[in-house]
Amino acid sequence: EPEVTQTPSHQVTQMGQEVILRCVPISNHLYFYWYRQILGQKVEFLVSFYNNEISEKSEIFDDQFSVERPDGSNFTLKIRSTKLEDSAMYFCASSEVGISKNIQYFGAGTRLSVL
């Protein structure tokens, strides 16, 4: 069964460093998303991406964050200068076009630990 793949599974970084979280969406999906979940808290929408541009973003997604689809398969989330409060699970999700576009499939997540 096709799945969304995220790497690395765990990323440890020092405060102020840049990190790039990587995702390979399901191959025929054209909508891509990033979410985060701070330990013990709710899943929070960060950004959606379609047709090589951001379609919607939340208040959390400030200038420290950026997304990119550098090639035909990868979808990345970059945090430019990490803060302690960026420590969380980051989930990538993707969905098809058409009537199924609302159905999002999640990757296993990347645990980001900022020290």
Added chain:
Amino acid sequence: QKEVEQNSGPLSVPEGAIASLNCTYSDRGSQSFFWYRQYSGKSPELIMFIYSNGDKEDGRFTAQLNKASQYVSLLIRDSQPSDSATYLCAVKTGGFKTIFGAGTRLFVKA
């Protein structure tokens, strides 16, 4: 501020019983409604989605939507210990943003 509210639980039911999970949402413009299951340390897994008022059944799961009351529910029949997890209600408005509730923890006792 658009909100999705769930009772955090835990909800404890005996094996074989019906578990009833509830969710309310604040944005009347919401169009799509989802239930995800999340095991500890894992990612959300889609269980059900519903777009129209009424009931939608899939195996042991039934989703119920009442847009007038801004209320979504999930019934799990013949609950199994493997159903023990946190159940997340999620709501999508006309845009691309999906808003999640904080989740209800369900324990199914063998």
